[in-house]
Amino acid sequence: MALIVQKYGGTSVANADRIRNLASRVGRFKKKGHQIVVVVSAMSGETNRLIALAHEVTPTPDPRELDVIISTGEQVTIGLTCLALHELGFKAKSYTGSQVRILTDESHGKARIIDIDGHNMQKDLDDGYVVVVAGFQGCDAKGNITTLGRGGSDTTGVALAAALKADECQIYTDVDGVYTTDPRVVPEARRLDRITFEEMLELASQGSKVLQTRSVEFAGKHKVKLRVLSSFQEVGEGTLITFEEDSKDDNMEEPLISGIAFNRDEAKVTILGVPDTPGIAYQVLGPVADANIDVDMIIQNQGADGTTDITFTVHKNEMNKALEILRNKVQPLIHAREIKGDDNIAKISVVGVGMRSHVGVASQMFRTLSEEGINIQMISTSEIKIAVVIEEKYMELAVRTLHQAFELEET
C-alpha cells in the first residue's frame, strides 16, 4: 500500500466524461489498496473565462478580488470529481486550498506555499476516503484566498506529496512522459523512463512545457518522487524524475545527453562598443530589470580596442521595450557604438548530467551545427547544459540533426 498524489490538469477535467475517466483511473489505484490524493485544475478554459469576466468590470482588477474569482474554477472541479468518485462507489471528500489550509504568503496571483496542514487529509485517507484537493490555490495567514499563478496546480501536487510524505507524486498531462525532444519536431523522439531533477529543471526552464519549473524545484528540494504520465492512455510508466544518486544505482553507464529543448519565444538585444569599465553590465541591465523585463541569457565579450559587447535575450514581446530603455535611458550614459535587436532567433539546449564526466559534448554540438552550415550567435553553458542561439529558420533542422548526432532516437 502506497500513498500516491495524482495531479490532473485542465484538459483531464474538461467535461463530465473526462471527469468520469479520471474517477475510473483513481478508482483502479484505490482498489489496489493505495491511499490516493487527487489534485485538480479548473476545467480547461474556465480560468480564462473568469479572468475575462473580471476584465469586463475593470481593466485593472485588484489581485485579492481576482483570486477570489478565479479560485472558484478549481472549487467546481473538486466537487464534480468527488461526485464522479461517489458514482463509482468510492468515498471521496473535497478540500479547497483554505480548507486544507495550504498556507501561503500574501502575494495574490503568485503566492508561495509556506506550510500545509496534512492532519485532516491524513485522517480522511485512513478512513478510506479519496481526498480531492483544489490545485493552484491557498490562503494567507488572515484567511484571504490566494492563487499560486499559472501552472500552480503542479506545485500544489508536489507540496501535498511533501507534506503527506507520499510515496510518489504523479503528474497526469496530455503527453505520456518526458521526451528526448518535442516529438512534433522530431518524430523519432524517445520517451525517457527516467530523468534526473537537475536535467528536468534545465529542460523545463529551457522551454519544455511538460512540467512547471517551480514544481520541479519544489520536488527536488523536498525529495518528492515525481512521475509524468498521460491521462489519456491506460497503460505506461511515464517518466520518473529521480535524484541523481538513485539513478546512478541502476544505470552503470549514464547516457551522455538526456534531451534537447528549444525555445523560439526569445529575442536578442546587443550593445556594441561599450567602454569596458567596471559596473558596465549593471549600468546596462539595471534599468531593464527595473522595468520588470525578464532577462534570460547574458553574454559579455571583451573587444581588443578597450570596448566590450554585451548581448542578452528577453521574451520577444519585450524586445522593443528593452531597446527603448537602452536607447533613451542607458545610451546617454554609456555612449555605446550601436544598440540593436533581433527577434529572428531560436535557442537550443542540450541537457544531460552525463556531460559532467564526458568531455567533447560541446565540440560535438558545435561540429554538428557547423556541418549543417548553421551559424552559432551565442553560447551559454552550465554544468549539465549547453545552450546556443541560432537563426530561427534553422531551429527544426538543428534539433533534428542534434537528436541524431547524440543518438537519442527510439531504438
Added chain:
Amino acid sequence: MALIVQKYGGTSVANADRIRNLASRVGRFKKKGHQIVVVVSAMSGETNRLIALAHEVTPTPDPRELDVIISTGEQVTIGLTCLALHELGFKAKSYTGSQVRILTDESHGKARIIDIDGHNMQKDLDDGYVVVVAGFQGCDAKGNITTLGRGGSDTTGVALAAALKADECQIYTDVDGVYTTDPRVVPEARRLDRITFEEMLELASQGSKVLQTRSVEFAGKHKVKLRVLSSFQEVGEGTLITFEEDSKDDNMEEPLISGIAFNRDEAKVTILGVPDTPGIAYQVLGPVADANIDVDMIIQNQGADGTTDITFTVHKNEMNKALEILRNKVQPLIHAREIKGDDNIAKISVVGVGMRSHVGVASQMFRTLSEEGINIQMISTSEIKIAVVIEEKYMELAVRTLHQAFELEET
C-alpha cells in the same frame, strides 16, 4: 450615519453593466456617510448552470459536494462587485460565507444559520470599506461549506443586519415594493408604504414572491428593519416592513386589509367517508408526510353518519404521488368511501392585521365571491388571514373583485 445592509438578487448582478449600476448605487449611499454591507446572489442562471454540471456527472449529487460547487456562484459575484466598487474609487473587500464565518448547522442545501462573527466586517466598515458578502452560504463547525437553500441570500442579508445591529436591511428586487396584490393581475394594485411583519409573513407564505418566508421570520425574530426596494429604479422608498407596534404609532386608523395573495400551484386531495375515530388524521397524513410531501391547508369536517371527510392541499406536482400513497398504503387500513384529487384549483388569501379588530371581513369576502357566482371549496383562517380555495379559472376574477371590494386600489 447609518449602517445599512443591502441585498441584491441574481438579476441585479446578471452582467458587468448591472454590477456597475449596483456599485454606483452603493457608492451614493457611501458618499452620504453610511456604512454599507452588500450581500449578493449568484449571477442569474449561474446556480442552475452549476447544478446542471453536477447532474451531468451524477443524477444524485452528494449534498456536501453540491454545496462546494454551487457556492462558487456567489463567490464570483462578490469579487466582481468589489472590482466595480474599486473602479469607482471606493474601498471594498469581499467575504465568502466561510470567511465571515457564517456558522450554520450541517444540513447541506438547507442549512440554518447558528451564529455570525461580525468582528472583522465591523473593523473593515470602520476603516471605510464597503463589505461585500456572498449570500446563500456559510460553513459548519468543521469548516464544510454549506448553502442555505433557494432564496437564502435574503436570509443572509437579514442575519448580517441582525449580527451587525444594522439600522436597516434593504432588499433590492425587480419590483419596487410590496403591493396589495400582483399588479400583473390587478393593474390598479397599490404599493404599500409599510406592512407589518405578520402580514408580510402571511403574504409571503401565501404565494407572494417578493420576499422569502424564512428571511421575514428571521427579521421578525431579531427585530431587523426590513425594506423592499427596486434595483432598477433610482428613486422610491419601497415598502418598509415594520413591527406592529411601530406602525400603530403613525397610523391612527389601520387599514382593514393590506393585501391579497394567490397561488395556483396547489392541488386538493380529498378522502371521503372515513370512520370518525381518534387518530384518523394522523393515519391519513402520516404516510404523506413520511414521503416528504409538504401539506399546506388541512380541513376535517364531521359528517352526520359517524364518518368524516378530510381534505388537504399539496403542490400540484405531488398530487399523484399523494393519491398513490393514500390508495396503496392508507385505504387498506381506513376503508374510506372515496379518495380523489383535483389540481384545477387556486388559493386566494386576504391578509391584514386590521381584521383582528374588525368583524365582517370574512363575510364581506364570501359575499363578494358569491355575487360573482364563484363557489368556495375550502376555507382556512388565521388571526390575520382568510384563505379560500376556488376553481382555478375564477382566480383572476376573484382577485380583481376582492381588490375592489376591500378598496385597495391606487387612489
